[in-house]
Amino acid sequence: MLDTLLPILMFCALALMLLGAWRRVSLWRQGRPSPVSLMRGLAAMPRRYLVDLHRVVERDTYMSRTHVATAGGFVLAALLAIIVHGFGLHHRLLGFALLGATVLMFCGALFVAKRRRNPPARLSKGPWDRLPKSLLMFSVSFFVVTLPVAGILPGDVGGWGLALLLLAGVAWGIAEMFFGMTWGGPMKHAFAGALHLAWHRRAERFGDGRSTGLKALDLEAPDAPLGVEKPTDFTWNQLLGFDACVQCGKCEAACPAFAAGQPLNPKKLIQDMVIGLAGGNDADFAGSPYPGVPLGEHSGGPHQPIVNLQGKGLVDADTLWSCTTCRACVEECPMMIEHVDAIVDMRRHLTLEQGATPNKGAEVLDNLIATDNPGGFNPGGRLNWAADLNLPLMSEKKQADVLFWVGDGAFDMRNQRTLRAFVKVLKAAGVDFAVLGQEERDSGDVARRLGDEATFQRLARRNIASLAQYRFDRIVTCDPHSFHVLKNEYGALGGNYQVLHHSTYMDELIADKRLTLGQHKGGSVTYHDPCYLGRYNGEYEAPRSVLKAIGIEVKEMERSGFRSRCCGGGGGAPITDVPGKQRIPDMRMNDIKETGAELVAVGCPQCTAMFEGVVEPRPHVKDIAELVADALVDAPAPATQKPVARPDVLEVH
Amino acid sequence: MPHNLLNVITLVSVGAHPVTGRARRAEQDARAVELGLRLAGKELQLLHAGDPQVEALRAYLGMGLAEMTVLQQPPRADVVPALGDYLRDAGAQLVLTGSQAEVGEGSGMLPYLLAEQLDWPLVVGLAEVESVTEGVAQVLQALPRGQRRRLQVRLPFVASVDNAAPEARQSAFGPARRGQLRPQDVAVVEDMLLEEARLQPARPRPKRLKVIKAKTGAERMKAATAKASAGGQVLTDMTPEQGAEAIVTLLRDEKVLR
Numbered sequence: 001m002l003d004t005l006l007p008i009l010m011f012c013a014l015a016l017m018l019l020g021a022w023r024r025v026s027l028w029r030q031g032r033p034s035p036v037s038l039m040r041g042l043a044a045m046p047r048r049y050l051v052d053l054h055r056v057v058e059r060d061t062y063m064s065r066t067h068v069a070t071a072g073g074f075v076l077a078a079l080l081a082i083i084v085h086g087f088g089l090h091h092r093l094l095g096f097a098l099l100g101a102t103v104l105m106f107c108g109a110l111f112v113a114k115r116r117r118n119p120p121a122r123l124s125k126g127p128w129d130r131l132p133k134s135l136l137m138f139s140v141s142f143f144v145v146t147l148p149v150a151g152i153l154p155g156d157v158g159g160w161g162l163a164l165l166l167l168a169g170v171a172w173g174i175a176e177m178f179f180g181m182t183w184g185g186p187m188k189h190a191f192a193g194a195l196h197l198a199w200h201r202r203a204e205r206f207g208d209g210r211s212t213g214l215k216a217l218d219l220e221a222p223d224a225p226l227g228v229e230k231p232t233d234f235t236w237n238q239l240l241g242f243d244a245c246v247q248c249g250k251c252e253a254a255c256p257a258f259a260a261g262q263p264l265n266p267k268k269l270i271q272d273m274v275i276g277l278a279g280g281n282d283a284d285f286a287g288s289p290y291p292g293v294p295l296g297e298h299s300g301g302p303h304q305p306i307v308n309l310q311g312k313g314l315v316d317a318d319t320l321w322s323c324t325t326c327r328a329c330v331e332e333c334p335m336m337i338e339h340v341d342a343i344v345d346m347r348r349h350l351t352l353e354q355g356a357t358p359n360k361g362a363e364v365l366d367n368l369i370a371t372d373n374p375g376g377f378n379p380g381g382r383l384n385w386a387a388d389l390n391l392p393l394m395s396e397k398k399q400a401d402v403l404f405w406v407g408d409g410a411f412d413m414r415n416q417r418t419l420r421a422f423v424k425v426l427k428a429a430g431v432d433f434a435v436l437g438q439e440e441r442d443s444g445d446v447a448r449r450l451g452d453e454a455t456f457q458r459l460a461r462r463n464i465a466s467l468a469q470y471r472f473d474r475i476v477t478c479d480p481h482s483f484h485v486l487k488n489e490y491g492a493l494g495g496n497y498q499v500l501h502h503s504t505y506m507d508e509l510i511a512d513k514r515l516t517l518g519q520h521k522g523g524s525v526t527y528h529d530p531c532y533l534g535r536y537n538g539e540y541e542a543p544r545s546v547l548k549a550i551g552i553e554v555k556e557m558e559r560s561g562f563r564s565r566c567c568g569g570g571g572g573a574p575i576t577d578v579p580g581k582q583r584i585p586d587m588r589m590n591d592i593k594e595t596g597a598e599l600v601a602v603g604c605p606q607c608t609a610m611f612e613g614v615v616e617p618r619p620h621v622k623d624i625a626e627l628v629a630d631a632l633v634d635a636p637a638p639a640t641q642k643p644v645a646r647p648d649v650l651e652v653h
Numbered sequence: 654m655p656h657n658l659l660n661v662i663t664l665v666s667v668g669a670h671p672v673t674g675r676a677r678r679a680e681q682d683a684r685a686v687e688l689g690l691r692l693a694g695k696e697l698q699l700l701h702a703g704d705p706q707v708e709a710l711r712a713y714l715g716m717g718l719a720e721m722t723v724l725q726q727p728p729r730a731d732v733v734p735a736l737g738d739y740l741r742d743a744g745a746q747l748v749l750t751g752s753q754a755e756v757g758e759g760s761g762m763l764p765y766l767l768a769e770q771l772d773w774p775l776v777v778g779l780a781e782v783e784s785v786t787e788g789v790a791q792v793l794q795a796l797p798r799g800q801r802r803r804l805q806v807r808l809p810f811v812a813s814v815d816n817a818a819p820e821a822r823q824s825a826f827g828p829a830r831r832g833q834l835r836p837q838d839v840a841v842v843e844d845m846l847l848e849e850a851r852l853q854p855a856r857p858r859p860k861r862l863k864v865i866k867a868k869t870g871a872e873r874m875k876a877a878t879a880k881a882s883a884g885g886q887v888l889t890d891m892t893p894e895q896g897a898e899a900i901v902t903l904l905r906d907e908k909v910l911r
């Protein structure tokens with residue numbers, strides 16, 4: 001009896017699976033076009049899965065081994081089962097192979113089940129608690145039905161009773177594993193995940209690459225939507241990406257806004273996008289909700305606006321404005337989903353179409369438009385901080401080795417200390433540098449992250465035009481946000497430069513022995529990795545090696561390097577200022593205090609401002625440039641500072 | 654509560670940012686648009702007299718309006734006649750303006766001249782329109798130090814707003830780009846004043862120094878918040894000549910006139 005029923009069951013499940021796949025694909029195809037190569041993507045997929053994805057998964061060794069066993073066992077078992085039981089190819093060797101595969105899958109499934117016994121809060125419950133049982137059921141039933149094929153048991157053992165039991169087991173197993181894969185069950189992640197890897201919108205991320213710059217909106221095309229209003233405004237491969245989420249909650253655990261009790265949970269956000277894609281409400285979401293936002297009140301559909309400013313849509317605007325764009329979620333996501341892209345896409349709609357940038361947002365954007373800086377200061381005062389420093393101007397020199405990009409920190413008294421320190425370092429090393437002075441404008445970072453792509457592009461184009469007048473080898477800046485934007489986001493608008501963060505450049509100067517440095521005096525030091533330097537640009541080493549050169553042994557925080565926790569200052573978060581239970585900089589300051597360090601070294605004006613905003617007593621905050629400038633030993637050369645720099649300047653024609 | 658049947662027209666001008674002088678939506682005009690939007694919603698009409706090519710005008714459209722009528726006028730024309738004719742023909746019931754332009758003459762006379770030409774009432778410092786029933790609007794007028802005066806005004810009327818009116822909503826790029834500037838050819842009237850007068854940068858007005866002889870914090874607080882001046886005298890039953898005489902005497906005393 002099994003011999004007749006099994007194939008029927010299996011082919012029915014497979015047929016339904018194909019039907020589901022077709023339905024799912026048509027859901028994705030509601031999205032807008034995206035320039036990815038379908039064939040090349042598919043060809044690259046196995047490597048992306050085995051190498052790139054596993055590099056992320058391997059950070060959690062337990063889960064990575066479990067997944068290899070379970071998934072590997074399942075894929076093998078499923079293929080063999082189709083051959084053996086579906087097509088009835090009862091070969092003994094195949095039988096043994098199938099037995100082996102089910103045993104492997106069974107072992108993996110046991111570990112999945114174990115993790116589920118006391119699951120961390122980040123994991124989803126509901127259907128996800130059912131999954132290990134289904135995995136066990138699939139592997140056990142196929143193991144037993146295969147025993148006769150391998151010749152270990154006679155075919156008729158156990159009679160009707162066992163046969164029925166087995167049939168039920170197989171039915172449950174394949175319902176979850178085949179049918180559920182394309183009809184929205186937990187196994188959907190395998191199907192969508194594989195295709196998501198193949199057709200990822202940032203193919204550069206694979207093979208050790210990095211791709212973190214936001215993608216430019218085409219403002220010239222009059223009918224291209226300005227950002228994402230409804231789910232179908234995403235590109236089709238973004239929609240596919242949302243579907244790939246395994247609800248592992250790694251993003252949730254890393255998200256500073258979630259930890260601060262702001263109404264954002266990146267995992268829930270991705271699931272909300274899935275709800276929007278297929279239509280429905282969020283009552284059945286089985287994970288942690290947005291802090292302070294009850295489940296079941298929000299719903300959406302593919303053609304409905306995601307944010308409803310008058311009532312309740314799928315997602316509240318505050319959720320989108322809570323994000324600091326720190327990319328911690330993207331960094332942790334084993335499915336390589338791009339949360340930040342999605343969030344900024346939706347912000348773009350709110351700002352460009354609705355004019356609904358919250359709190360100080362509108363004012364900051366107006367200032368950027370009218371004065372080229374977010375504070376609304378007179379642009380003529382951009383160089384006031386250096387009135388006594390005799391800074392060489394590009395407009396006079398026309399060319400220099402290094403263009404020092406000052407950034408908007410020029411208007412901030414605290415950051416001016418950092419800038420002056422860095423100038424001191426540059427002069428001590430005799431670097432041939434110059435600044436743009438009043439020709440410099442805000443890089444556009446904040447405008448872009450607040451969703452104002454138009455203002456970003458306007459600022460960027462004008463900066464690119466200023467830069468195009470002069471010859472320089474490299475741009476060096478103390479601001480990781482300007483650094484990131486100049487390096488990774490101006491390219492699409494025609495500005496390609498070699499850009500360095502000042503820590504990288506100082507590291508180079510030290511390696512070239514152009515600085516005479518003493519030792520840091522003044523207690524123990526920890527270092528905070530700025531998101532836009534670390535996760536966005538992969539620079540973790542240079543700041544540490546600079547600190548080492550002045551005799552500092554960094555007392556590392558638990559969350560440092562690629563796991564560094566955001567200071568709360570990115571993505572315009574201090575401007576939109578969505579309330580939570582605690583403040584992100586306070587949480588980060590606690591991380592800092594835990595190391596017992598007396599001073600935290602930073603490399604970003606935003607981080608400096610956020611940390612200095614934490615009430616005392618707390619560790620002191622100093623920029624790496626300040627620490628290096630303090631450790632400078634006056635070179636034995638007879639000349640004093642000014643003449644050292646001057647002759648260099650004069651030699652240039 | 655938008656009064657959808659009310660025919661509201663907001664007059665807008667090109668402003669200048671106080672720090673950089675870049676063209677922008679004028680602060681007070683934008684507030685007038687905001688008030689208009691709250692009253693008439695998307696039915697609000699925008700009217701500008703000047704050059705339809707000026708991009709800064711789009712910032713008003715970015716507040717969520719589909720179009721703006723632009724009466725084509727050269728830079729130094731007297732726009733009052735053209736505006737007045739248009740408003741009368743358009744059947745406007747409520748005309749909103751800022752109090753003073755940010756560029757050009759900036760005399761703040763336009764609302765007055767317009768009201769005079771149309772022979773309509775003028776409310777200055779409009780803060781809120783509370784209701785409109787049977788052709789009569791109940792409005793709040795802003796007075797110094799946060800005070801409000803409730804007025805009843807018969808439609809149609811002109812109202813100017815200052816910084817007491819609600820803050821203007823954000824201007825969004827999408828609607829600003831899509832919106833239409835609809836030019837209209839109208840008669841041009843030379844500005845007699847500009848014909849003969851010369852423009853020069855304004856000097857800041859002299860401010861009377863308040864000498865505060867307070868000893869305690871409380872007294873200082875009182876002095877700072879008290880009404881500008883309680884002194885002086887009220888002159889009644891005088892001929893115009895006597896009044897003028899009194900004013901000139903005062904100005905002499907204050908050394909404004911020498």
Ligand code: SF4
Pocket residue numbers: 251254255256257258264265266322323324325326327328329330339340566
């Ligand atoms: S970018 Fe940072 S703040 Fe935004 S959702 Fe991801 S982890 Fe949270």
Ligand code: SF4
Pocket residue numbers: 244245246247248249250251252266267270329332333334335336337
């Ligand atoms: S988005 Fe990524 S990290 Fe977050 S739950 Fe889904 S798969 Fe996990």
